[in-house]
Structures are given as structure tokens and as C-alpha cells.
Amino acid sequence: xxxxxxxxxxxxxxxxxxxxxxxxxxxxxxxxxxxxxxxxxxxxxxxxxxxxxxxxxxxxxxxxxxxxxxxxxxxxxxxxxxxxxxxxxxxxxxxxxxxxxxxxxxxxxxxxxxxxxxxxxxxxxxxxxxxxxxxxxxxxxxxxxxxxxxxxxxxxxxxxxxxxxxxxxxxxxxxxxxxxxxxxxxxxxxxxxxxxxxxxxxxxxxxxxxxxxxxxxxxxxxxxxxxxxxxxxxxxxxxxxxxxxxxxxxxxxxxxxxxxxxxxxxxxxxxxxxxxxxxxxxxxxxxxxxxxxxxxxxxxxxxxxxxxxxxxxxxxxxxxxxxxx
Numbered sequence: 001x002x003x004x005x006x007x008x009x010x011x012x013x014x015x016x017x018x019x020x021x022x023x024x025x026x027x028x029x030x031x032x033x034x035x036x037x038x039x040x041x042x043x044x045x046x047x048x049x050x051x052x053x054x055x056x057x058x059x060x061x062x063x064x065x066x067x068x069x070x071x072x073x074x075x076x077x078x079x080x081x082x083x084x085x086x087x088x089x090x091x092x093x094x095x096x097x098x099x100x101x102x103x104x105x106x107x108x109x110x111x112x113x114x115x116x117x118x119x120x121x122x123x124x125x126x127x128x129x130x131x132x133x134x135x136x137x138x139x140x141x142x143x144x145x146x147x148x149x150x151x152x153x154x155x156x157x158x159x160x161x162x163x164x165x166x167x168x169x170x171x172x173x174x175x176x177x178x179x180x181x182x183x184x185x186x187x188x189x190x191x192x193x194x195x196x197x198x199x200x201x202x203x204x205x206x207x208x209x210x211x212x213x214x215x216x217x218x219x220x221x222x223x224x225x226x227x228x229x230x231x232x233x234x235x236x237x238x239x240x241x242x243x244x245x246x247x248x249x250x251x252x253x254x255x256x257x258x259x260x261x262x263x264x265x266x267x268x269x270x271x272x273x274x275x276x277x278x279x280x281x282x283x284x285x286x287x288x289x290x291x292x293x294x295x296x297x298x299x300x301x302x303x304x305x306x307x308x309x310x311x312x313x314x315x316x317x318x319x320x321x322x323x324x325x
Contacts (some may be wrong), residue, residue, distance in 0.1 A: 001026050001043060004086075013093060015064040026089070031063050039072070041131045046074045047087050050134055050190045051157070057094070057126055064289055069095045076184045126160035134190070150190070151226055151276075159215060159224040175215035176245055183218055184225070191229050197238045200225065204245040207252070213287070217245070217254060220283045223276040224256035224302050232260020232300060239299075251307040259299035281288040 006021045016030050024045070029266040045051045060068045071094050077086040085145060130153045137149035161183045180202045188200045209217075221243055225302035228241050243256045284291050289306040 001040075001047070001087075003029070010091065014060075014062060033060055036060070038128055041128060041135070042072075043074055043087065043089075045131045045134060046076055047085050050077050051130070051186060052076070052189070053127070053129075056127065058124075067095075068093055069098045074265040123160045126156050130156040130160065147230075154187055154222055154226060155219065157190070158183055158218045158258055161186060161218060174211055176207045176209060176217070176274065177202065177211045179218065180204050180221065180243055180245065180249065181222060187222065187225050191226070193236070197236070198229075198233055199240045200243070201240065202243045204243075205247060207245065207247045216283050216287050220254065220280055220304060221256060223280050223283075227276055227302075228256065228258040228260060228300070231245060232258045232262075234261075237261075249308075251285050251305065253306075255301055257296065257299065257301040262298050263293070263295045263300050 003021050003024055003026050006016075006018070008018065010016070011018045011021065014030065015188050021029065027040060038058060042051075042053050042056060044054055053072060056072045056074075058070055058072065060070050062068055073090040075088050077088055079086060089146055130278045132157065133153035135148050137146045137153065140146050140149065143151055154221040161179060181204075184200045188195060192198050192200065196208075225236070225241060225243070237260065239259045241256065244253075280291065284304055286305070287306055289304045292303045292305065294301040294303070
């Protein structure tokens with residue numbers, strides 16, 4: 001976390017001597033006010049390539065400026081020239097906007113604006129929890145415990161992505177294509193070691209749904225993608241996973257398709273259903289949808305189908321014949 005360059009606008013905005021910046025820890029800038037614990041955790045996560053920080057809001061107690069409300073974006077940079085890790089920080093001072101009288105009045109008049117702030121705070125908290133889970137996963141010795149912590153982290157990030165979408169939505173609804181894209185980007189960053197060997201892409205229409213329904217869809221995608229990454233590509237083989245969603249007058253369809261090792265043959269071991277399968281079962285029941293598992297030869301496709309005219313039986317007899325999450 002050593003600073004190798006800072007823009008003149010950053011130094012002017014926070015009254016920091018440019019000559020004192022280069023070669024210094026970012027957490028030691030100024031009089032140490034940048035050493036915020038939450039900021040340390042998020043930047044470590046970014047530097048390790050497990051997440052990008054988008055629009056994280058925090059308070060900075062500056063001896064020179066007083067309390068400032070800042071919005072942070074952090075992205076890891078990839079350089080082909082060497083192994084050095086570089087992180088780009090973009091910082092926006094939103095203090096005046098947050099404290100302006102017009103903003104205060106809009107919060108009072110518009111309940112939706114207040115709800116947006118709640119979603120921002122929830123998303124920030126979930127992002128911190130996910131960061132703590134990932135750090136705990138790196139410290140444990142048990143591979144099984146590490147896997148459970150990593151899975152828990154991805155489930156938390158799934159809900160955090162929804163909160164981000166809700167915070168950015170004026171109507172309180174979630175645009176699924178944007179949400180699924182952000183969710184899969186987060187899953188890929190944390191679970192795919194070589195993005196050139198294994199891709200995770202999204203194909204979705206322009207559907208917009210309620211926040212509650214989008215959480216169910218997002219958790220379903222998270223479980224199915226984790227399942228594919230664990231079982232279809234366990235040997236780090238090359239391939240692709242495609243998340244697709246479409247809706248129409250008669251219902252909607254969500255599918256996760258991979259071209260991995262495929263479904264086990266009859267008598268191949270009969271693994272018991274795991275936690276991921278139980279979660280998908282519960283989510284399908286909640287959405288009144290039916291699950292179908294298809295052998296794509298190669299690979300496997302899991303489809304979640306809801307038909308408006310049918311009260312679907314959501315038992316998982318089909319998925320029990322496939323891989324277990």
C-alpha cells in the first residue's frame with residue numbers, strides 16, 4: 001500500500017504536501033487520518049484481486065478540513081511488464097452534496113431517497129463482512145473450512161450486489177442484466193484463477209424486477225455458478241459458464257450452462273445433496289419455479305422455469321440426478 005503517485009488535485013483537495021506523498025503508505029498520509037480500519041480491509045481485498053470497490057462511502061476526519069464524506073472507487077491494475085501489484089484509487093468528496101439543504105429536503109420529501117441511503121449502508125456493511133470472511137478463509141488450515149468460508153463470502157456478495165443496484169435505482173427496482181453482470185464479475189474475481197482459461201458471461205434481457213425477487217435470482221445464480229466451478233471444472237480445465245435469463249407473458253427462465261465434465265454416469269457414486277442444492281431447492285419453491293437439469297454433452301445446464309399458468313411442483317428430483325453443490 002505504498003503510494004507511487006498522486007494527482008495534484010488530490011493533494012490540493014486534502015491539503016497534503018505533494019513532496020510527502022510518494023513512497024509513503026497510503027494509510028500514513030496527512031496526519032494518519034487515512035488509516036481507517038474499513039479502508040484497510042477493502043484495499044487489501046482489492047490488491048489481492050478478489051474484489052473491486054465501487055462507490056464505497058466513508059467519513060474522513062481531517063485535522064485540516066474537518067469531517068468529510070468521501071466516495072471511494074478502487075481497482076486493481078494488471079501490468080504485463082512485471083509482477084508488481086498496482087491499485088488505482090479514485091476519491092470523490094461528496095460532503096457538500098450530502099449536507100446541502102436541497103439534499104436534506106429531498107430526503108424528507110422523498111422516501112425513496114432515504115431508502116437509497118439505507119441500501120448504500122447495507123451494501124457497505126455486507127462488503128466489509130465479505131472481506132472479513134475472505135481474510136478468515138486465507139488463515140484457516142482446513143480445506144473444507146476454507147471452502148465453506150469462501151462460499152459464504154460469495155453469498156454475502158450476491159446480496160451486496162442487489163443492494164448496490166437498489167441504491168442506484170430511482171424506482172426501487174433492479175435491472176437484471178446490470179445486476180447479473182456485476183454479480184458474475186464478483187464471482188469470477190474471487191473464484192476463477194485464470195480468466196483466459198475459464199470465462200463467466202451473462203446473457204439477459206431488459207427485465208426489471210423487485211429487489212426481493214432479484215435477491216432470490218442472485219442467490220440461485222451464486223449457488224449454481226459455485227457448483228459448476230467446483231465440480232465441472234475441478235481439474236482447472238478450460239471452458240465457459242453462461243448465465244442466461246429471459247422473460248415473457250407466460251413466465252420466465254433462468255439458466256446456468258457450462259461445458260465442463262458433464263453429469264455423472266449411472267452408478268458413478270451417487271453423492272448426497274449438499275447445502276447448495278438445498279438452497280436452490282428453497283429458492284425455487286419460493287419463486288414457484290421448477291428445476292430442470294440437462295446433459296449438454298459436454299457440460300450441464302440447470303434451468304429454473306416459472307410458468308404463470310402452472311402451479312409448479314418444485315421438488316428437486318431432476319437436480320438430484322446431477323452434480324451436488
